[in-house]
Amino acid sequence: MKFRALMTVLLILPALLFANGGAEEGDEPTRLVVSSRLYSQPGEQQFLIDEVFPAFEEANNCMVMFEIIEDEPLLKRAQFQKESGRVTTDVVVSHAGQMANWIRNDYVMPLPVDQWTDRTFSKAFTESISMNGQTYFAPVGGDVYLTLINKKAMPYMPTGVDPQDLRWEDYVNWAAAVAEGEGEGKAAVTGIPQKSLIYMYGGMFLSYGSDFPVINSPEAMEAWELLTKMQYAYTPTVNSYDNVSVPMKNGEAWMTVAHMVRCGDAYQSNPSAYILAPAPAGPKGIGSIAGTSGFAVVKGAPHPELAVKFIEYMTEPAMAVKVARGTGGFIPPIDEAIEQLGDSVQDEIIAKGIMVMKNGVVSGVPGGDYSSWGAVKQVYDDAFQELILKKGEVSTAYLNDAQDRIDALKK
């Protein structure tokens, strides 16, 4: 009876595994559980495990359990752990855009930042980490916006333009020239809603002297005027881009102003095929939104003191420099560390990022000021569809209306 045999296996195997799964752990060194959205590349994790954690583990007789998990499930797991009373995570690394949710839901504890006198968190990154005078997150892995150009676009570059010192009008004219010459647009942004379009355009508005995320200031209008000229400069499939490094890598798109990690992904895959540069400049210089991630101690964590120690260890300027050199792709969001790195960085991506940081108008993400940052993002996504792709001209009425929608979400 094959069927009966199958049923027996079905019954016994899980029973055995259930029993096994329930076994208690013996006494191992303390396990500090760190759940992070950052350092997802295998090489980066290897570097942390081999070069960064051992010193800390030895000094504190513990084991750092480092796991990678995206922001959304991380937040959901925090909710689950809090509500079921089984908090097993000590430290989380969240993105700035989610920090407000962590703090508001009371999932994280304030950090004793006053005692850490040897480090200054860079101003551009501090917007999201605190609420009501308390600092909950210690920033790590800062990012800004860069320009990435496929060398195939070089023949269309307007005369007298230096790709390393682009101005927005140059970028727009260049993109328009490519579209005319090639018969179809070759510029990319994240056309899929709810992604990073707001930051791409927000940085540009900053370079014209507007505030973030104001959409209808006179300065922003100036930028919109320019952007609407790009109606046909974007690729036909721009609305399907979730991550611009994909079209940049496969040649569908030739130019983009994007998050440094996105630019970096494409650039690293073949450095000789691309030009990497800081984001274009406007009348007020280079503008960029700065994003960051941050360490925080989970409320109810099994080892809160050790968790604080760990964060202190990881955000020491010397350590931040070491991690930045070893992992690549991000700027350390600590003034002393940026100072130390100076112009000595070999990594092209970090070097360009630091240029933006030092010379640019940089703003953080004021997610905490709005009841729903996702809904604010959508306003930008809608404006992109309506004014740029559909109409190709600025409508003051539309933008005023859009600003009202943003203001309505303000707390």
Next chain:
Amino acid sequence: MTIPRPLFQAAQKTTLALLVTTVALTILFPLFFLFTFSLMSDYETYSEWPKPLWPHSQVRYRMEKISPQTTRLLIWNHGQSQWQPFGPEHIEANEEVAKKLSRFLTNYGNTTLSPSEILSHVQKAQNSGFHEFTAQKSLSQNYQRFFRLYSGAADAVLHSLSTALLTILISVVIGGMAGYAFARYVFKGKDVLKLSVLFVRMFPPVAIAIPMVVILGRMGLYDRPAGLSLIYSVNQIAMNIWITASIFMGIPESLEEAALIFGANKRGAFFRITLPLAVPGLAACAMYSFISSWNEVINALILTQFRPTFPVVVYKSLLGANAQVHLIAAGSIAQAAPAILFTLIIRRYLLQMWGGVKV
């Protein structure tokens, strides 16, 4: 019909063969490309146009002298049939640069070249202006990634397996019992009950996901992958009730009655007559339960920490694979393989569908 019978039969056979082949090709077509991608390097995946139908097993490189100190590397692009620059804009002949290039060629070309080999190629290019060579491409490199960094992958497979088997057990037994009741008995509230079972599948899971897992957490089943099966069964039981009900209805009750006449009791009649007849249907239930449990990630991510299931391991190793679809392809094939293997095993029961049932 005026068509001669043998001719008609032959035509019928050909039509069937054609149809089956078309359907099989339609199913295979996208899968084939997914598999091809999983064997390709980053360069092949993104820079070749049109994409090769089959990955090349070798890569052709060319080094060109730019100046007495610098060299550049080119790669042969099959799609465009030309040499294209690959890697850094220029290569200096020193250890540090060679090391970096070696890493680059592993990551983006899936070729292994040691720094000293690279330096010797550079030397040759410097001597004669240019130098061409081929390198063996590793076809398994994308797959190795899942087992290199994460040592617990084998454990995770075990966790997933036990979760899936338990899900089958719970959902087929509980679902099958209720299904049998709906098929064989007339009772008060039958329609309402049957509809409310359906309602379980109607309520959007997103809205109840967290409170549902919280219940499990409070019961102390946190981080026990087998406990996950309780969550997976919620959706599965409802489905199995409906499928088994329709299967039991299809099995004539007269067979059971006949057995009763010959002296079997009701239980015996069920186990000896009805159940064997229902095996293909139950196998289908088991298969769907297995597949849905095997592939689930969201709840498993929330509910496990030290004992992740295999999809969670794949998910985590893919987070770093931004814009690298060849790695995602390898990961998803690695994840799908056990589920496909399971269907291969259970196929024999499903197969009883063909050629009638032996009573």
Next chain:
Amino acid sequence: MNASKTPGLIRERQERMAPYLLIAPAVIYYAIFWLFPVLNAISGSFLSAPLKQGGEWTLKNYAAVFTDSMFYRALINTAIIVVVSVSLEFVLAFALALLINKKFRGSSLFLFLAIIPMSLPAVAVGAMWNSGLATNGWLNSALVHLGILGEAEKIPFLAGGQGANILLIILVDAWQVIPFMMIILLSGMQGLKPEMAEAGRVFGGTRWQVLHKITIPMLKQTIVTAMILRIIAAIQIWLIIVMIFGFNRLPVLMEQIVVNVDLYTAETFFRKGMALSVLVALIVSLASVAYLKASGALGAKKEEAS
């Protein structure tokens, strides 16, 4: 143990209790794991905030849904996807099942192939179609290799409008689901006795008449089950849409719940998402009851089944 030995009265009682006893485990299971979260979601949709935090009973969340233009777009898109995809998938799957319902060489391999699309994880399906539908993707590559397209003339699959996008989703879904439907229908057909169809033909019925008068009525239970599960699943299609087009681009009901609950997250949006969930459950229920009524499955007596 031995039912035949128990006295008649008790046995009759047992017989009457039997269906309830058989259903009890399922009911208990749902009472523990499912009922509470659902009641929670339903009551939450009528509250402005949690009761503990001074929330009040309100209909505002529902008002928010009904004043949102996205809701109506989602409703229409969902309706189109459900009607077109379910009928298309059913007709094709049924036709395939009918034609393939005989043993042929390689039938074992074929069945195995048919199961594969269902067993792929979501990430695989997403990666497959994203890399396939991209302008430089494999679908265009394959067309070039086959000589259908020249190298310069690629089809921008993802640059279409709303209608083209819906069509793509329906096709992608069909690729995954038709084999599944086919298997359920085949598993129902195994119960059919070939003699009956044969008898129909002997008495002069045409193929169509045999199908219409004998095969379909006999398969009715299986068809109803396959259809109802499919309708419910089709209303809940969203992940593949999000993987190909992202959120808010091709709004459907389920996706809008996720947008409000997981993306906009704020209390007001979360509660709007709960209200939307209740509405979706209501819509699915109405659709299923309507379908079951129309197909005559509700209130059906046993003789119809066997």
